[in-house]
Amino acid sequence: MVKFKNVVKAYGNHVAVKNLDLEIPEGELVVLIGPSGCGKTTTLKMVNRLIEPTSGSIFIRGRNVMDLNPVALRREIGYVIQQIGLFPNMTIEQNIDVVPRLLGWPAEKRKRRVYELLEMVGMEPEIYAPRYPNELSGGQQQRIGVLRALAAEPPLILMDEPFGALDPIARESLQDELKSLHSRLNKTTIFVTHDMDEALKLADRVVVMNQGEVVQVATPEQLLRNPANDFVASFIGKNRLNGDSLQSVVEIMLPDPVTVHPQMGLAEGLALMKRKKVDTVLVVDEERKLLGSVAVETLNREHKWARTIGEIVNQDPPLTTIRSQASAKEAFELIVGENLKYLPVLDENDVLVGLVTRNSMVGALASAVWGDVSE
Ligand SMILES: Nc1ncnc2c1ncn2[C@@H]1O[C@H](COP(=O)(O)OP(=O)(O)OP(=O)(O)O)[C@@H](O)[C@H]1O
Ligand SMILES: [Mg+2]
Structure with a gap:
């Protein structure tokens, strides 16, 4: 379907892509992965001629792209750019509809297609088609x-870090969606990422690049078993949040969060929060079992009629909690995915053992998420 033959792209004397040879069969989902600046976007853009190679050739179904009209070529290729790039002053319907409209599809067929696509990803068309991009979440x-x-049902799709800006949970659900779309539609897809987990999850084959060169082309399984060299091995290692390298949630929590008992008076509670400089306290019973939480706003609002913390502990929505056996990654995903301010950690008897906050997480997780930052 797509064939790179000795493709080179140089900017002055900096070579962004070196002697690239790669063949992608019909229907395959290939993931290009490598560190920032290794030439992934450049490789992608040469396929739809947003960038012209310095030398070498690229063929799509046997046709040299340089012999094709670039505009017509791009209409045949679906392209998801590195930043989402929706048109802000067009509705969602008009945004999805851009290429079919350019191709002159009849209005009724276009509308049907937009609705069908929105349904495919579980977004109610009646609700979302007329909205504008800024009325949608990032995901x-x-x-x-x-x-x-x-x-426009293109036979070839290029995706440049399409999920890059998403939090881990939204990202995983979109990956699942893409995977199921791909298995249903079987469109040849070139997908760029620098996230090894994403590559391993999505790819039929992974192309690992470094400094403009292809270092290894392999199935996810082969890549994990036989990394071609130290670069690939360390890239797999550094970029993967795999179970064994991961810290436990216990290592990233604050061991001694501010707690109160339900018998405590409201004025005393307020004074304690002021003293400890916190805006929420966790309420525990005699055995330190977690009963709930009280926010300072609730305290302020209810102090006219309530006397003790116990009377207002159920005013705030139930807390999301995590078990002390969980990993730091699970805590991270919960906090980011559900936009929590903090996450109480309970042992198997529901006893409060600590509290993960955004701050307690950041330092501890930086090295697991981004690799060794000092490198
Ligand atoms: N227009 C340009 N002029 C000069 N150099 C460029 C130009 N575009 C890209 N480069 C260089 O070519 C190299 C490859 O860039 P490219 O955008 O392909 O990287 P990438 O792998 O997509 O990186 P990222 O993961 O950060 O998106 C980089 O060193 C970049 O600085
Ligand atoms: Mg890029």
Whole structure:
């Protein structure tokens, strides 16, 4: 389907892509992965001629792209750019519809297609079609970016870090969606990422690049078993949040969060929060079992009629909690995915053993998420 033959792209004397040879069969999902600046976007953009190679050739179904009209070529290729890139003053329907409209599809067919695509990703068309991009969450916008690339049913799709800006939970659900779309539609896809977990999850084959060169082409399984060299091995290691390298949630929690008993008076509670400089306290019973939490706003609001913490502990929504056996990664995903301020850690008897906050997480997780930052 796509064939790179000795493709080179040089900017002055900096070579962004060196002698690239790669063949992608029909229907395959290939993931290009490598550190920032290794030439992934450049490689992608040479396929739809947003960038012209310095030398070498690229063929799509046997046709040299340089012999094709670039505009016509791009209409045949779905493209999801590195930033989502929706048109802000067009509705979601118009955004998805861009290429079909350029191709002159009849209005009724276009509308049907937009509705079908929105349904495919579980976004109610009646609700979302008339909205504007800024009325959607980041994850929803990225879905629309993907749908736009699929709209005209192109035989080839290029995706440049389409889920890069998402939190881990939204990202995983979009990956699942993409995977199921791909297994249903079987469109040849070139997908760029620098996240090894994402590559291993999505790819039929992974192409590892470094400094403009292909270092290894392999299935996820082969890559894990036989990394071609130290670079690939360390890239797999550094970028993967795999179970064994991961810290336990206990290592990233504050061991001694501010707690109160239900018998405590409201004035005393307020004074304690002021003294400890916290805006929420956890309420525990005699055995330190977690009963709930009280926010300072609730205290202020209810102090006219209530006397003890116990009377107002159920005013705030139930807390999301995590078990002390969980990993730091699970805590991270919960906090980021559900936008929590903090996450109480309970042992198997529901006894409060600590509290993960955004701050307690950041330092501890930086090295697991981004690799050794000092490198
Ligand atoms: N227009 C340009 N002029 C000069 N150098 C460029 C230009 N575009 C890209 N480069 C260089 O080419 C190299 C490859 O860039 P490219 O955008 O392909 O990287 P990438 O692998 O997509 O990186 P990232 O993961 O950060 O998106 C980089 O060193 C970059 O600085
Ligand atoms: Mg890039």
